[in-house]
Amino acid sequence: MSTLISSKGGGEILLLGRFEVLKKLGEGRFGKVYLVRDRVKGDLYALKEAKDPIYIGQLLNEAQNVLLIDHPHLVKLYHYFTSRSGNRVYLLYEYCDGGDLKGYVGSKGGKLPPKEALNILRQITEGLAYLHRYGYIHLDIKPENVLAKKTGEGLLWKLGDFGLLKTRGFSGILDVKGTVGYIAPEVFRGEIHRSSDIFSLGCLLYYMLEGHHPFKGKSRAEEQLLNRKGVVPIPPSLPEDWREVFERMVKINPFQRYRTAGELLQDLKKLG
Ligand SMILES: Nc1ncnc2c1ncn2[C@@H]1O[C@H](COP(=O)(O)OP(=O)(O)O)[C@@H](O)[C@H]1O
Numbered sequence: 031m032s033t034l035i036s037s038k039g040g041g042e043i044l045l046l047g048r049f050e051v052l053k054k055l056g057e058g059r060f061g062k063v064y065l066v067r068d069r070v071k072g073d074l075y076a077l078k079e080a081k082d083p084i085y086i087g088q089l090l091n092e093a094q095n096v097l098l099i100d101h102p103h104l105v106k107l108y109h110y111f112t113s114r115s116g117n118r119v120y121l122l123y124e125y126c127d128g129g130d131l132k133g134y135v136g137s138k139g140g141k142l143p144p145k146e147a148l149n150i151l152r153q154i155t156e157g158l159a160y161l162h163r164y165g166y167i168h169l170d171i172k173p174e175n176v177l178a179k180k181t182g183e184g185l186l187w188k189l190g191d192f193g194l195l196k197t198r199g200f201s202g203i204l205d206v207k208g209t210v211g212y213i214a215p216e217v218f219r220g221e222i223h224r225s226s227d228i229f230s231l232g233c234l235l236y237y238m239l240e241g242h243h244p245f246k247g248k249s250r251a252e253e254q255l256l257n258r259k260g261v262v263p264i265p266p267s268l269p270e271d272w273r274e275v276f277e278r279m280v281k282i283n284p285f286q287r288y289r290t291a292g293e294l295l296q297d298l299k300k301l302g
């Protein structure tokens with residue numbers, strides 16, 4: 031499929047006569063994301079388009095769910111466009127100039143000090159608590175989907191990529207199941223709860239402390255198997271007084287975990 035940049039053979043191209051593509055920011059399973067500048071107002075945005083036309087439905091679902099969501103710890107969607115033919119969709123997101131958490135942990139030598147990991151976890155849990163309050167389940171929490179914005183005081187962390195977002199009570203078939211390393215075990219059976227996101231947050235904390243997800247194996251198949259079983263080891267660098275909270279985040283039984291991010295946040299505030 032041709033993309034925003036390659037369709038015009040590279041260089042400067044304009045979308046709607048208005049958005050100038052400056053560079054590619056990243057790419058995941060469904061989308062490609064570009065840094066664009068609004069020629070009229072000069073503002074920068076992150077523009078997401080489908081990697082392949084088969085994902086257009088996915089992106090439309092993302093756009094329609096997310097448009098009204100507004101929280102400082104969630105990446106803000108401003109607008110979306112569809113081409114006249116209907117075979118292209120563009121999502122105009124707030125630009126997070128601090129990059130994603132995967133890149134950040136890498137730039138810090140592969141692991142974060144516990145205090146910093148807790149600070150990031152709290153921020154993401156606040157964003158997630160907003161989603162959970164409105165009955166959404168994110169289903170794709172992982173380092174690549176956590177983004178930072180530079181501010182005067184440091185980095186503001188935000189949860190992004192709402193491509194797998196579902197509403198509570200969803201009972202259809204889960205065709206795509208997040209990313210091995212971060213998936214709650216019940217999700218493999220097609221069962222989802224808000225506490226499935228709490229399990230993924232536990233895996234995210236593990237990643238920040240250890241530099242890799244908790245289901246490291248010799249092959250992809252082995253990692254998938256370990257993730258399916260869902261036994262999360264205690265991260266060696268986890269402070270002792272966080273242990274109880276961590277264990278409750280990654281329980282195999284979804285009903286024994288924190289039920290929502292709001293509940294988890296209460297306990298995270300007590301750690302320090
Ligand atoms: N708003 C943004 N600001 C800066 N970089 C972004 C933004 N959105 C996405 N990216 C980068 O692009 C990557 C892919 O975007 P994402 O929305 O996760 O797409 P996918 O659904 O394909 O996973 C991210 O992992 C991140 O590195």
Ligand SMILES: [Mg+2]
Nearest residue numbers: 058174175191
């Ligand atoms: Mg992603």
